[in-house]
Amino acid sequence: MIEVSNLSKTYKTGKETVTALSNINLSIRKGDIFGIIGFSGAGKSTLIRCLNRLEEPDTGRIVIGDTVITDLDDKELRLARRKIGMIFQHFNLLDSQTVFQNVAFPLSVAGHPKPYIREKVRALLALVGLEDKENVYPSMLSGGQKQRVGIARALVNDPDVLLSDEATSSLDPQTTYSILELLQDINAKLNLTIVLITHELDVLQHVCDRMAVIEYGSIAETGTVDKLFLQPESHTARRFVSIIDYYRDKRSIIEGFGAGI
Amino acid sequence: MRDDLLDLLWEGLKETLYMVAWSSVFALLIGIALGVTLVVTERNGILAAPTLNKIIGTLINGVRSLPFIILIVLLLPVARFVVGTSLGPTAAIVSLSIGAAPFLGRIIENSLKEVSSGKIEAAKAMGATPWTIIFRVLIPEALPALVRGITIAVIAITEFTAVAGAIGAGGLGSLAIRFGYQRFRVDILIATVIVIIALVQLIQFSGDGVARSILRRRRQL
Numbered sequence: 323m324i325e326v327s328n329l330s331k332t333y334k335t336g337k338e339t340v341t342a343l344s345n346i347n348l349s350i351r352k353g354d355i356f357g358i359i360g361f362s363g364a365g366k367s368t369l370i371r372c373l374n375r376l377e378e379p380d381t382g383r384i385v386i387g388d389t390v391i392t393d394l395d396d397k398e399l400r401l402a403r404r405k406i407g408m409i410f411q412h413f414n415l416l417d418s419q420t421v422f423q424n425v426a427f428p429l430s431v432a433g434h435p436k437p438y439i440r441e442k443v444r445a446l447l448a449l450v451g452l453e454d455k456e457n458v459y460p461s462m463l464s465g466g467q468k469q470r471v472g473i474a475r476a477l478v479n480d481p482d483v484l485l486s487d488e489a490t491s492s493l494d495p496q497t498t499y500s501i502l503e504l505l506q507d508i509n510a511k512l513n514l515t516i517v518l519i520t521h522e523l524d525v526l527q528h529v530c531d532r533m534a535v536i537e538y539g540s541i542a543e544t545g546t547v548d549k550l551f552l553q554p555e556s557h558t559a560r561r562f563v564s565i566i567d568y569y570r571d572k573r574s575i576i577e578g579f580g581a582g583i
Numbered sequence: 584m585r586d587d588l589l590d591l592l593w594e595g596l597k598e599t600l601y602m603v604a605w606s607s608v609f610a611l612l613i614g615i616a617l618g619v620t621l622v623v624t625e626r627n628g629i630l631a632a633p634t635l636n637k638i639i640g641t642l643i644n645g646v647r648s649l650p651f652i653i654l655i656v657l658l659l660p661v662a663r664f665v666v667g668t669s670l671g672p673t674a675a676i677v678s679l680s681i682g683a684a685p686f687l688g689r690i691i692e693n694s695l696k697e698v699s700s701g702k703i704e705a706a707k708a709m710g711a712t713p714w715t716i717i718f719r720v721l722i723p724e725a726l727p728a729l730v731r732g733i734t735i736a737v738i739a740i741t742e743f744t745a746v747a748g749a750i751g752a753g754g755l756g757s758l759a760i761r762f763g764y765q766r767f768r769v770d771i772l773i774a775t776v777i778v779i780i781a782l783v784q785l786i787q788f789s790g791d792g793v794a795r796s797i798l799r800r801r802r803q804l
């Protein structure tokens with residue numbers, strides 16, 4: 323579904339150049355929830371933003387479905403982006419528009435007729451459980467509700483792919499789980515391919531089928547989520563998993579003493 | 584005598600309102616074009632064109648660094664060319680519009696810059712054109728700040744109008760100078776000042792009201 327080959331990206335700020343991605347190769351299967359995990363600054367956002375070319379790659383090739391994203395001109399890219407939904411850590415809803423108008427935005431950009439828009443937006447709001455919030459402005463919503471609006475907006479054009487850049491990172495744990503459940507639900511219902519970036523192992527473990535670990539702008543390892551836990555190879559993966567091991571060991575010691583804390 | 588004073592004030596106020604209203608409209612049109620162009624042509628803007636950005640920025644700074652009274656004198660030939668005379672309120676509108684437009688351009692640029700880059704990115708990711716982003720994201724999201732900025736600019740234009748009165752533009756400014764300064768009519772001078780202060784207060788009050796009602800509708804207040 324998504325093929326990334328030899329993708330590289332450097333940022334130039336003044337005299338300095340930062341290599342954000344070097345020679346990334348990735349293959350993501352249709353219908354998977356694919357997790358990309360790494361520490362802060364590893365290059366996760368740059369990678370996912372290259373997929374819809376919010377960031378222009380320096381070199382490399384990106385194919386989504388039948389479309390060679392890296393070959394498109396501006397106009398073709400705008401059309402292709404309609405089929406690539408995206409959700410963000412800070413939701414990025416428009417405060418000047420109601421929930422309905424926010425979700426309708428991609429459809430009116432695409433020039434759909436009003437009755438179609440109304441029907442489609444209502445269906446999406448029902449899917450994310452916000453039927454009753456149609457005429458409310460985003461500032462009245464909780465974080466979790468805002469992200470639901472973000473998800474509805476990202477899905478309203480029936481995309482093939484959903485890109486999620488730390489979409490749960492500013493939510494509390496309980497809300498995080500409800501959003502992750504929603505994503506799983508959507509993935510199953512719509513057979514949507516989801517690329518999910520996170521710095522939280524918990525998120526990865528909860529919803530992802532396969533994963534890639536990114537370290538200093540390179541893919542350090544890929545495989546199933548189970549493999550990451552059972553045989554972590556990269557430095558990053560071992561550090562993530564060792565935190566869990568630490569508490570498991572500690573717990574068994576405490577249990578061994580028969581002490582309750 | 585009192586009737587005479589009221590008549591003078593009323594005529595002056597009408598001329599001032601005429602100048603302020605039209606100058607504001609024209610300055611606003613030019614200012615929006617300048618401000619939007621400055622924002623979208625920035626290095627990371629949605630229609631990046633750094634050279635154009637530099638040129639416009641330098642022009643704006645140039646015009647803004649001139650004292651307004653000198654600018655009016657410089658623009659007199661332009662006024663004569665556009666309206667056929669360099670005297671009177673209509674001629675002053677030409678100078679006032681051109682003089683205030685760069686100021687408005689900067690104010691509008693600053694308001695638009697407050698819109699988070701994330702919202703613009705989200706619109707891009709949905710396949711929006713730069714045009715759509717300008718009219719459906721940038722301007723509506725910045726609207727309360729825009730209204731506040733424009734209010735400040737209209738008040739500045741009111742002040743400029745009074746200054747323009749000194750060189751024959753008419754309005755309350757020339758009333759204050761002709762009678763208050765040249766003929767020592769302190770009563771007219773004070774009355775003019777009171778009317779100008781009231782006018783400025785009214786503009787500020789209306790601007791605040793509009794901005795607040797937008798925010799209240801969006802439940803951001």
Ligand SMILES: Nc1ncnc2c1ncn2[C@@H]1O[C@H](COP(=O)(O)OP(=O)(O)O)[C@@H](O)[C@H]1O
Pocket residue numbers: 333334335340341342360361362363364365366367368369
């Ligand atoms: N617009 C930018 N300009 C300059 N450097 C950037 C920019 N965006 C990201 N970087 C740098 O690229 C590297 C990767 O950043 P990012 O992809 O945001 O990491 P992550 O999302 O994994 O935290 C970091 O070193 C970051 O400082």
Ligand SMILES: [Mg+2]
Pocket residue numbers: 366367368488
């Ligand atoms: Mg990031």
